[in-house]
Amino acid sequence: MMVESATETIRTTPSNQNGVSSLSSQSDGGGREGGSNGDTNGEISPVDLLHLQQQQALQAARQFILQQATGLNSPSSNEIKQSPVQVPVSMAMMTPQMITPQQMQQILSPPQLQALLQQQQALMLQQVTHTRQQQLGNKQLAFQQQLIQMQQLQQQHILNLQRQGLVNLQPGQGAVPIQSLHQAMCPTDLQQLWKDVAGVQSTEEVMKHEGLDLTTNSSNTTSYSASKVSPQIPHHTLPNGQNSVHTPKRDRARLFEWISSFTKESSDEHLTPYSKGAPLQSTHSTHEEHTASHPLYGHGECKWPGCEALCEDMGQFIKHLNSEHALDDRSTAQCRVQMQVVQQLEIQLAKESERLQAMMAHLHMRPSEPKHFNQPLNLASSMSLSKRESEGFPEGLPHPPTSAATPITPMRQGPSVISSSSLHGVGPIRRRNSDKFCTPIASELAQNCEFYKNADVRPPFTYASLIRHAILETSDRQLTLNEIYNWFTRMFAYFRRNTATWKNAVRHNLSLHKCFVRVENVKGAVWTVDEVEYQKRRPPKMTGSPTLVKNMISGLGFGSLNASYQAALAESSLGLLNSPTLMNNSTGASLNMLHIGHDDVSSTVEQVNSNGSCSPGLSPQQYGHHVHVKEEPAEMEEDSRPMSLMASVTQNLSMPGDERDMEEELPTEELE
DNA sequence: AAGATTCTAAACATGA
């Protein structure tokens, strides 16, 4: 739309903000009807249209501000209602005649502005639809097309953001919460948006880059020769000949003051001159630095937000900068927007960082543990994971079991140990690392039951521990080989393929480990678990290894953590948990659920039923039918050691100074 | 470097 058509401009200087309010209130009733008025009138004069749009914009602005004031910044239905049509966030949609982008920027903060624009777009589209397009003329049509283009652009941005995981939009969510969008957008996105806006502007010739001439550009301060700048009068001359800048000096001073204060906070050195109270038209010649590069200049074009003016060389760019982006209201507003962008991004960064911390803490340690470990314990497992694979979760994998509500043991590693081998069924890859970082298997499985069922992720446990768990899960503590197979396939998606390999491993483990006892049953041979033997398996050296504990605590033991020890920890804890006495203790709920595991393991063991569903069904009973068929190299006898170590680790991790676990765990000899 | 653990692979035996 050609700007020439505009016959009126709106003064939107700071001093006009009150006017905005009043205007919008005036337009409360008739704003929307203006469109129909135009319709009924049969012809819409530019002035009428302008008034209408202006009222609508102001109303929208007021509503948005009110929303914000009342905390209604969510993607409320309200907003969606008002914007039934996805409209691009663009200045262009602010009908050029009614208000200039820079003016709006001055009035509103970027989020407000964007929301306003969105609403205005919707209104405009409505209006355009309801108005005879012939009467609107080609310009209106062109504008409408541009609106659509802008909409597409916006959607594209959003999609990009979604791909980057920056914006999590509900499917089908039409109107994007501007706030979140704004916060989620990366600088380039915002720049692009601005660029889009500028593009439309230029298309519509709304902004003709009227000779803005202040000596300095508002964004970059440093350098650029004021000498080359011809101090001109900073007036935006709108197509209609009116100045778009009507900001009284007082207001501008206020503006700069505001920027000043802002820059103090954000320490944006680009604004330093302003923050130093530079006069409105100061030339900053002292800051000149004719460097070969300029942050606002690159690839032969101006990088000013929304500006892509081509500049052959730096000199031309400087000229352009000083002429087009001089210190005026527009530039100031843009600068302010940019500052807010930066601020938002900083906030976003902080949020994301915090989120990352929480995620890591959750995945590797206790979720809601107030303690802060910079390096969560299981980073070690992550490390080992990254050693083998740096890929994340494969597509289609269910979300890792990271529900905050789920108690996670400090050593938990669960899904975080996804290995490429598990993901892709690669050949023999050492998984012991992951196996070791274990959390109590029962706990892990109970918590991530569904995950392992659906995700092609290798569980971080040894075959032996899994077999044992499967057996102990059953009411009679015995399983046939085939039942064990079934349990594996039922409980783990991972074991639904490569059957030959893992089945062989299962058989191998059953035969190899003395803890697995084959018992002839009526229906054939079944396998049981000799808990004592199982506990004996635990390597003595593991017990109480200060080094290991230290590593685990520090979380710096990436990959260096003793795998065997970890496995021992997990398994021993599991075993202990399954032991009757421990069961009693655990069921007593006196133990911290967040603590390692015996407690929750016991509960989980009971919860996880053999049918694969996590349901109660196991009762601590006889362990070890003791049909000692095999002879395994005898080891140490400290059955309780691992557990106590576990406890100590837990203590160190979660509640230093609390030794109750240690004490409660020690009684582990009852295993028989 | 040695030892331990775990995993994978394979060969072999046995019985249905």
Place this chain on the structure above:
DNA sequence: GTCATGTTTAGAATCT
């Protein structure tokens, strides 16, 4: 003979 089950051995990887 085939298959499931069970045993055993060997090698590799990883860790302490």
